[in-house]
Amino acid sequence: MPEIKYIAIEGVIGAGKTSLARLLASKLNARLILEEFETNPFLEKFYDNPEKYAFQTQMFFLINRYKQQENLSQQDLFTEYTVADYIFWKDKIFAYMNLDSDELKLYESIFPLLERNIRKPDLVVFLQSSVERLMYNIKKRGRNFERNITKSYIRELHEAYNNYFFKYNTTPLLIVNTTEIDFVNRQEDFEELYKQILREDRSFIEYFNPRMSI
Numbered sequence: 001m002p003e004i005k006y007i008a009i010e011g012v013i014g015a016g017k018t019s020l021a022r023l024l025a026s027k028l029n030a031r032l033i034l035e036e037f038e039t040n041p042f043l044e045k046f047y048d049n050p051e052k053y054a055f056q057t058q059m060f061f062l063i064n065r066y067k068q069q070e071n072l073s074q075q076d077l078f079t080e081y082t083v084a085d086y087i088f089w090k091d092k093i094f095a096y097m098n099l100d101s102d103e104l105k106l107y108e109s110i111f112p113l114l115e116r117n118i119r120k121p122d123l124v125v126f127l128q129s130s131v132e133r134l135m136y137n138i139k140k141r142g143r144n145f146e147r148n149i150t151k152s153y154i155r156e157l158h159e160a161y162n163n164y165f166f167k168y169n170t171t172p173l174l175i176v177n178t179t180e181i182d183f184v185n186r187q188e189d190f191e192e193l194y195k196q197i198l199r200e201d202r203s204f205i206e207y208f209n210p211r212m213s214i
Contacts, residue, residue, distance in 0.1 A: 004122045004172075006072070006082045007197065010090055010165075011127035011178075012157050013149065014137035019184045020127065020193070021085035027194060030081035033072065036064060044145035046098075050153075054098040058107065062091050062114070072119045088118045089170065093160050123172045125197060126165045130179045131155050172202065177209045 007024060009017045018034060025032035037043060042057040069088050095107050129137075134154050138146055165175065174197060183190040189210065196208045 004198065005080065006084075006119070006121045007123050007125065008084045008087045008121035009125050009127065010087055010161075011129065012134055012154065012161050013146070014134035014141075014154070015127040015129050016137065016178060016184065017085040017127060020125070021083050023183065023190055024194070024197070025081075025083040028081040028083065029079060030083045031079045033068065033082065033084035035084075035086045036068065037061075038145075039064065047145065047148045050098060054100075055103045058091075058095055058099060058103075061094070062107070062111070065091060066114045066118070069118050084121070087121060087124055088115060090164070093157075093164050097156065097160055120171050123174060123197065124168075124170075126161070126168075126173060126175045127178045128162070128165075128175055129177075131158050133179050134158065169205075173205045174202070175205075175207045177207075181210050 007030075009021045009024075011017050021032060021034065024030065040057060040060050042053045042060055046053040046057040065086070065088055072082065072084075092111065095104060095111075099107055131151065131154055135151055138149060138154070165173065176193065176196070181189040181193075183193050192210055193208075196206075
């Protein structure tokens with residue numbers, strides 16, 4: 001297995017991607033790349049009216065993610081590690097969920113032109129959780145633009161992510177069941193997860209089911 005210098009965290013909305021990315025970056029003194037979802041002017045409108053605003057929301061994210069990821073090809077001279085709270089390719093999960101056939105054709109004509117320039121992570125960590133836990137996390141953090149997210153949308157997204165990563169073979173992958181742990185508020189949970197992420201004797205695809213703590 002190649003040495004792990006670039007780690008990307010993935011998961012459904014509410015899985016704790018950004019929280020884990022921040023914790024890892026702090027512990028590793030890493031360059032931190034966070035998805036800039038709050039800059040998308042269409043996102044709140046999308047949650048209110050998905051059919052009307054899906055394409056605008058999707059294209060804004062695609063271009064913004066591309067601009068952000070472009071810089072990853074340049075090595076930071078002051079940090080050894082890079083941690084991101086998303087992978088560029090997850091953009092397609094949302095595109096196939098939310099766009100109609102004509103919009104998807106246009107999207108598919110653009111995406112391959114962009115992805116060829118994107119650096120692949122050395123390891124992707126997929127945070128897998130139950131729909132109930134995801135909804136609890138979303139409600140607890142109380143973001144205004146997420147107030148209209150429905151359980152049915154999260155369930156659909158949950159299934160789409162699981163299907164995507166079931167077939168995923170682009171990079172080394174660690175799937176973590178986070179339903180019953182709290183790596184944000186319990187140091188023991190984070191340390192156990194950290195050891196799994198930085199293990200040297202890993203397989204290309206692994207599944208980690210940590211002990212229950214909550």
